[in-house]
Amino acid sequence: xxxxVSMQVLVVDDYKTMIRIIRNLLKQLGFENVDDAxxxxxxxxxxxxxxxxxxxxxxxxxxxxxxxxxxxxxxxxGLSRTPFIMVTAESKTENVIAAKKAGVNxxxxxxxxxxxxxxxxxxxxxx
Amino acid sequence: xxxxxxxLDPKRVEEIAKYLKKGRDxxxxxxxxMVLAELMVGSMQSFFEALDSSVYTELREIADYITGAKDExxxxxxxxxxxxxxxxxxxxxxAIVQSTEEATNTIMExxxxxxxxxxSDTEAFQAQVNDAVxxxxxxxxxxxxxxxxxSKVVETLNFIDHRISRLAEVIGGGDAETHLxxxxxxxxxxxxxxxxxxPQSAEDAISQxxxxxxxxxxxxxxxxxxxxxxxxxxxxx
Numbered sequence: 001x002x003x004x005v006s007m008q009v010l011v012v013d014d015y016k017t018m019i020r021i022i023r024n025l026l027k028q029l030g031f032e033n034v035d036d037a038x039x040x041x042x043x044x045x046x047x048x049x050x051x052x053x054x055x056x057x058x059x060x061x062x063x064x065x066x067x068x069x070x071x072x073x074x075x076x077x078g079l080s081r082t083p084f085i086m087v088t089a090e091s092k093t094e095n096v097i098a099a100k101k102a103g104v105n106x107x108x109x110x111x112x113x114x115x116x117x118x119x120x121x122x123x124x125x126x127x
Numbered sequence: 128x129x130x131x132x133x134x135l136d137p138k139r140v141e142e143i144a145k146y147l148k149k150g151r152d153x154x155x156x157x158x159x160x161m162v163l164a165e166l167m168v169g170s171m172q173s174f175f176e177a178l179d180s181s182v183y184t185e186l187r188e189i190a191d192y193i194t195g196a197k198d199e200x201x202x203x204x205x206x207x208x209x210x211x212x213x214x215x216x217x218x219x220x221x222a223i224v225q226s227t228e229e230a231t232n233t234i235m236e237x238x239x240x241x242x243x244x245x246x247s248d249t250e251a252f253q254a255q256v257n258d259a260v261x262x263x264x265x266x267x268x269x270x271x272x273x274x275x276x277x278s279k280v281v282e283t284l285n286f287i288d289h290r291i292s293r294l295a296e297v298i299g300g301g302d303a304e305t306h307l308x309x310x311x312x313x314x315x316x317x318x319x320x321x322x323x324x325x326p327q328s329a330e331d332a333i334s335q336x337x338x339x340x341x342x343x344x345x346x347x348x349x350x351x352x353x354x355x356x357x358x359x360x361x362x363x364x
Contacts, residue, residue: 017231024239065321091332092324096341107338110326116335 003125005030007053012036012043012069013087014061022056022087025114029121040064044072047079054121059088059095067102074103083124087112139170199297203290216283219276226269233266 009031011022019036026034035050037043039061047055055073057066064072066086073079086099087108096107105127106120143166237259246252307315317323326332 017228017235020235024235024242028242060323060325065323067321089326090322090324091327091338092322093333093337093341095322095324096333096338098322100342107342109332109335109338112335 003121004053006033007031008050009034009054009056010037010043010046010052012038012040012055012057012061012066014038014058018058022117025117028114029118040066040069040072043069047073047082052082054124055082055084056087057084059086059090059099067098070099070102070104085120085124087117136170136173139166139172142166143170195297196294199294203294208287208290212283212286216280219280223273223276226273230266230269234263237262237266 009026011019011026011034013019013022013036023034023036035046035052037046040057041064043055043057044064046052055069057069059066066088070084070086073082073084080103083105084103085106085108086104087110088095089110091109099107105124108116108120143163146163146166241256241259244252244255
């Protein structure tokens with residue numbers, strides 16, 4: 001089933017350049033409704049105000065990390081089913097294991113390309 | 128320690144023994160006490176002389192050690208490091224961040240402009256592409272300057288490393304147990320709890336294929352950081 005590109009997507013990263021890159025890649029993939037947040041707490045606040053069909057989050061941010069955001073989202077009844085992709089430079093096995101245990105839907109290691117982002121988004125909505 | 132080998136004068140000791148062996152009746156006279164004291168002091172003369180000499184030698188060694196350490200601390204040029212080299216290295220790193228950000232923004236602006244350009248007028252579009260490509264080339268020149276700035280920072284780190292190593296060599300002994308400030312301890316704890324490892328070197332990082340395998344329940348491939356089967360099994364319990 002094709003991914004609904006009209007869904008609201010939230011990109012969470014503390015680097016504006018990375019947000020810009022992901023926004024452009026998403027635009028190329030057809031996603032036009034993209035919001036962004038600079039850390040986990042800002043993202044959580046936005047998620048409580050608006051329904052998002054997908055969250056794409058970095059891991060290492062201050063004050064709330066993407067890992068903390070993921071755990072908060074999964075423990076909130078209203079948000080727990082939101083698809084969540086981690087896009088991060090945290091490339092150790094323990095990070096992947098922790099994210100998986102916390103309920104991440106997919107995990108992308110930086111640097112990445114458009115094809116990887118597309119494949120992971122497709123995989124999340126194919127499940 | 129040399130003082131431990133100092134001996135009482137045997138000749139004097141013998142004199143004391145002889146004196147004490149002399150038969151004595153009644154109370155001990157003051158004269159006897161004086162004679163005995165004189166003999167005792169005489170018998171310890173060589174002991175004190177040896178002790179003086181060994182203490183002097185040890186103090187001399189300690190003084191030399193302190194002088195050496197002071198020289199090394201001076202050679203460390205701590206004030207130069209603190210007031211000049213570290214701030215300069217910080218400025219270089221700030222400049223690197225700024226120049227890479229500027230270059231990235233320039234390249235992205237041009238790329239975004241090309242993505243949204245009107246292609247109906249081929250000649251105008253070609254001119255736009257040429258102009259954008261030139262700006263991208265120019266922006267890429269940051270790499271040369273960045274390389275030179277990084278070399279200066281590495282030079283500072285080597286300078287500090289060289290001097291700290293020499294000081295550690297002079298002082299000797301192993302590393303003491305690290306005592307973190309409350310702030311440092313809290314930061315370390317946060318990193319540990321939130322698994323903040325940061326970017327890894329190419330040989331330590333796992334690849335996207337490794338990640339995909341883990342998430343799909345496959346093996347870890349050839350990564351040096353391969354999880355145990357228990358780790359993988361636990362993911363799917």
